[in-house]
Amino acid sequence: MATNSMREHREKMLAQKAIKQAQSQDPRLKKKATFLGMDLAAGESTTAVNAVVKTETGVENIELRMFNHLNQLKDTRSIQEKIAKKKEWLPEYRGYIEGCLAVSPAEQNNTLVYLMIWAVDAGEYELAVRIAEYAILNEMTMPDGYTRGIAEFVTEQSATDFIDDQELAVANADLIQRIVELGVGEQMVDEVRAKIFRALGDALFEAQPAEALTAYKNALRLNVKAGCKKQVTQLEKLLNRQANESSPDATVGSQADASADPSAGGSVPASTDTNAAAPTAEANTSAE
Template identity: 35%
Template structure:
């Protein structure tokens, strides 16, 4: 471990204090949106130093409280302006399993035709379909519950929007799988639709099983 002389310790403390004071001056000269972008940039820098996706998600959840007042204000104001702080949290909310918040933002963002910030390659609707589908798929693989209502809400919000067929097929696949037991007929409809959109979506076995089950139930 590096041992510092009293002079070096003093210099580091003085440098830290100076950096903090410069930051305060900078922030005072920024408007509220610019201040939030500045905070977001700092947190993005911290995230780059984290390799684990699990730890990244945990970090995002831990900093959410810094942004909630801004997010709630943006949603209630409803001015329709592009907001990269809000739209970054559109993605991050899914990442850290804040699904209700993600859907709140999505409803507003889709209605106002907002876009994801630079650096995100997918469209908003494609991202929602894929990320929610992936979250449901992961939960099922580790035998954890996942609310199908989240996926149904994504479907409702994006039904009339354009996205790659493969993205929608992934969403429909997970809806169908989650509904297999409780609503087999509805599940079959979603799985058949998923297969129509993407022949490689991997639901042929489930479709065959459900058709057999439903045909048997209809037999006197």
């Protein structure tokens, strides 16, 4: 009996909470409710309000949907649960996003910027960058409560994920380059810009070592604690070795040095010198 009583109490509290959310002072809710004679104070649910909006306009009101979703996120304490909800909800807004991106110039659109934030959190990096490029082009800003600008937010959040997962970085190498370009001319602290250069270096490490080295050096120039000094050393050794191996002059010089035996004061037969030099070369390779 006690268990049933507790369950009933919880259900009652949840019902009251839903009614309280429906009684929000958001002007869009009040306008829609008044228009069709609905009294939110009498306990009409948010679902009913959505139905009213759909009846009035023929389509669901995106801003109202976003308002309700943001309220749910505010009441969710778990970061992982918040991310799961954003992943679940994001597809509902795809048509709206594509419609917005097709029209430019455009005014400030907080709903679209919130969707950009969700896209980053949900791992939809390409979508987030597309929205960010559009928002910056149209001089939009982050919603109230955010201290970072659009470029800085997308750069830092995505760079952190790429640095934590090198395979993810490799798979998104071209996109990371777009994020680097996204920040050109935008206000951003050096440490954040260093992060995206570090991520670019990780993405190019195997396939394009010279470009990766440049990216790592840019990261360290911006922040000496970028965490890629070891990678710089590795790539410099690799590139120096490749340069030596591909240089004809280096090869000729090496053979000339090997043909002389200073201790004997004269020449050593070529066959004897070749056999003596081979173990040394193998030792140097294994040491690296």
